[in-house]
Each structure stands twice: as structure tokens, then as C-alpha cells.
Amino acid sequence: MENLVVIDLGSNSVRMTISEIDEAGTPNTVNQVKRYVRLSENMGAEQVLQPEAIDRTLEALREFKKIYTELDAPQIKAVATAAVRQASNQKQFLKLVKDELDLTFDVISGTTEARYDYLGVVHTLxxxxxxxxxxxxxxxxxxxxxxxxxxxxxxxxxxxxxxxxxxxxxxxxxxxxxxxxxxxxxxxxxxxxxxxxxxxxxxxxxxxxxxxxxxxxxxxxxxxxxxxxxxxxxxxxxxxxxxxxxxxxxxxxxxxxxxxxxxxxxxxxxxxxxxxxxxxxxxxxxxxxSNAGLRDGILFERIEQIKSAID
Structure with missing residues (x-):
């Protein structure tokens, strides 16, 4: 059994989905959490993540960590989208998250984000x-x-x-x-x-x-x-x-x-x-x-990987 934790750090909210995936690649979503953090608030023309928004985000991620650290060997996939993608202080922000929470975010491109959306939709609708x-x-x-x-x-x-x-x-x-x-x-x-x-x-x-x-x-x-x-x-x-x-x-x-x-x-x-x-x-x-999108796309991608390994 794999405990897959998917964290999606967006511009308005940060979300976490926890799914159990058995050896055959069958998933079961056991927890979903959302916090409004407004990470992109007041970035301005210079595209700078603001201290207040960063603090709200860190607080939400601390809450998430309390949840996923109770799992048995969680597999964490954390992705950041537009706000972090555009931020001129992206590196400083990512380092702060890593230093304070030991959490590494993958800053994905808009194309990758869209591909995950597509996977989430076509597998569920x-x-x-x-x-x-x-x-x-x-x-x-x-x-x-x-x-x-x-x-x-x-x-x-x-x-x-x-x-x-x-x-x-x-x-x-x-x-x-x-x-x-x-x-x-x-x-x-x-x-x-x-x-x-x-x-x-x-x-x-x-x-x-x-x-x-x-x-x-x-x-x-x-x-x-x-x-x-x-x-x-x-x-x-x-x-x-x-x-x-x-x-x-x-x-x-x-x-x-x-x-x-x-x-x-x-x-x-x-x-x-x-x-x-x-x-x-x-x-x-x-x-x-569609309620299914980026996080679901990451889940379906992981399921395909597990099934391919079995085959």
C-alpha cells in the first residue's frame, strides 16, 4: 500500500489530497484539505511574493505536514503553479519552504499543469x-x-x-x-x-x-x-x-x-x-x-506507473 500525498500550491489556495494506492494500482482517496492563502496577492509589476502571503502559505503547509507525517512512509508530490512560476523571488521562497518544512516543491510549467488537468478530466468524465x-x-x-x-x-x-x-x-x-x-x-x-x-x-x-x-x-x-x-x-x-x-x-x-x-x-x-x-x-x-483536475492527474499518472511496473 502506497500513501500518495499530492500538494497543489496555487495562486489563491493550497490543496492537499491523500490517496491510498494498493499493489494493483487501485486508488482510494482518504483525505482532502484546502486553505485559502492568496499567494499571488499584491505581487505587483515586479512579481514579488509578499511577506504576508508567504506567512499564510507557510502556516497552511505546517497544518498539512501535521497530517501527512502521521502516515506510514508518505510519498509526497508537491507542485507549485502560476504564482511561484512567475515570482521574481521564487528561489528564496522555495528555499524558505525547504528550510522550515523540509518540503520540496516542483514548479511546473503551464503546459505540464494543463496536461495534469487533461488527465484528471478524461479519466473521470x-x-x-x-x-x-x-x-x-x-x-x-x-x-x-x-x-x-x-x-x-x-x-x-x-x-x-x-x-x-x-x-x-x-x-x-x-x-x-x-x-x-x-x-x-x-x-x-x-x-x-x-x-x-x-x-x-x-x-x-x-x-x-x-x-x-x-x-x-x-x-x-x-x-x-x-x-x-x-x-x-x-x-x-x-x-x-x-x-x-x-x-x-x-x-x-x-x-x-x-x-x-x-x-x-x-x-x-x-x-x-x-x-x-x-x-x-x-x-x-x-x-x-469537473472536480477532477491537477491533483487527480498526478494521481492517475502515478497509477499508470504502478501498473506499468506490474506488467
Whole structure:
């Protein structure tokens, strides 16, 4: 039995999944933990991780360590994505984590992050063709899937934290700010030459902002387990209506929206602009949500390694 610990350090949150994998490569997820750390907060044009954000992250990782050190011989796979990838003080941060927690992070590229997203989705959803959209805190990954194969992939600088901080008010979003943010996002999409190949295809949404979109709608429709969004489908009109609803609210009002975490209320509009504009650009009529992504992709990769060793 192998205890696989996967830690995903993102721009907005850090997450840990612990899975038991038996000798045949069959997994069983036994624990999942998430902490909001806002690592990319106030990085600025110099792309510097700030002391307050680093402290929040270290505190969360200390909590994680208390959990995984109780396991028998844990196999730890720790990956860091956009915030650390972009940080000018990346080396200092990684050394601090290593010195204080004896934890080594692998800073993965946007392409590698997208590949793990793809593995997580195709192993858990019956997707034949579609566009995977993983909207994180500081970047988004787009993956074009055709015949269940990854055809094109790109990581772009659109994230819920960075878009919100660069363009949007944290309280009531103003029209000129919204227009500036949407113009920036459209310009980024226009630079992705292969996006037209995704025209009319369904979108598959990953990442905290996109999953929140599903949770809000499931709460509105009185689903018993509104957080179970894996495989949930939503029409384009519902996507646009939800974003319109949120734009009409100030921060205090957004914090009261059922299905929307108070920790995400100040960045949710920035997080939903990319998927809403993308669906309009591609004339996509439906989005399917996935709870499986990067951490699941790492798990499935490890399972394949174990099975290959058996064969």
C-alpha cells in the first residue's frame, strides 16, 4: 500500500489530497484539505511574493505536514503553479519552504499543469471533444480535446486574483473597470491562434472560480449536495445570468450569495469573466464542470506507473 500525498500550491489556495494506492494500482482517496492563502496577492509589476502571503502559505503547509507525517512512509508530490512560476523571488521562497518544512516543491510549467488537468478530466468524465478551461488565481489553462486526445494547450495570464487586482474594484464593480478587464481578456484570447477550432464545442470548467459558478446555480436550484459539481452541466444563458447577478451586487451582498464562499467574494467576478467571454467567443451553449483536475492527474499518472511496473 502506497500513501500518495499530492500538494497543489496555487495562486489563491493550497490543496492537499491523500490517496491510498494498493499493489494493483487501485486508488482510494482518504483525505482532502484546502486553505485559502492568496499567494499571488499584491505581487505587483515586479512579481514579488509578499511577506504576508508567504506567512499564510507557510502556516497552511505546517497544518498539512501535521497530517501527512502521521502516515506510514508518505510519498509526497508537491507542485507549485502560476504564482511561484512567475515570482521574481521564487528561489528564496522555495528555499524558505525547504528550510522550515523540509518540503520540496516542483514548479511546473503551464503546459505540464494543463496536461495534469487533461488527465484528471478524461479519466473521470466521458468527454470526447471539448475545451477544458482551468481558471486559477494567476493563470488559466486552455486545453483543446479532440477524440479524447489533447490536441492544443496554452497557459495564459488570466486569473481571478490578478484580474481582480489589476482591473476591478473589490466592492461594487464599475462599468469602466469591467470594460477594461473584458478588453484585456478578449485581447489575450485573440492571441490564441487555435481557439477557432473549439468553435461550438462544449466547455469543461475547472478551477475554483468555475466550480463556484456551478455551486451558485446548484444552490439556486436546491440541489441537496450543491458542492458535488462533477459532471454538472449548465447552459450559456445561466452562465451569463449569474455573472450579471454578481455584477449588480457590492462585496457585502456577494458574501451572502448562497454557494459563494466569503473568501472568494472579492475575486469571483474576475474569475468568471474569462469563461463567460470564452463561451460567447466560441458560441458554446453548455459548460460541464469537473472536480477532477491537477491533483487527480498526478494521481492517475502515478497509477499508470504502478501498473506499468506490474506488467
Amino acid at each position: 466521458s468527454i470526447i471533444n471539448g475545451l477544458l478551461v482551468d481558471t486559477g488565481g494567476a493563470s488559466s489553462e486552455l486545453i483543446l480535446v479532440q477524440n479524447r486526445q489533447m490536441k492544443h494547450v496554452v497557459s495564459i495570464p488570466l486569473g481571478s486574483v490578478t484580474l481582480s487586482q489589476a482591473y476591478l474594484e473589490s466592492d461594487k464593480v464599475q462599468a469602466d473597470s469591467l470594460f477594461s478587464a473584458m478588453t484585456f481578456v478578449n485581447n489575450v484570447f485573440n492571441d490564441v491562434w487555435w481557439l477557432n477550432e473549439a468553435k461550438n464545442l462544449p466547455v469543461i470548467g475547472l478551477g475554483g472560480a468555475n466550480r463556484t459558478l456551478a455551486k451558485i446555480n446548484r444552490r439556486n436550484k436546491n440541489f441537496l449536495n450543491f458542492e458535488d459539481v462533477h459532471g454538472y452541466k449548465l447552459g450559456a444563458d445561466d452562465v451569463y445570468a449569474t455573472l450579471t447577478q454578481l455584477l449588480g451586487l457590492n462585496l457585502a451582498e456577494r458574501k451572502k450569495v448562497p454557494g459563494l464562499s466569503k473568501d472568494r467574494a472579492d475575486i469571483i467576478i474576475g474569475g468568471l469573466i474569462p469563461v463567460a467571454l470564452l463561451m460567447r467567443l466560441l458560441d458554446s451553449q453548455q459548460i460541464t464542470f
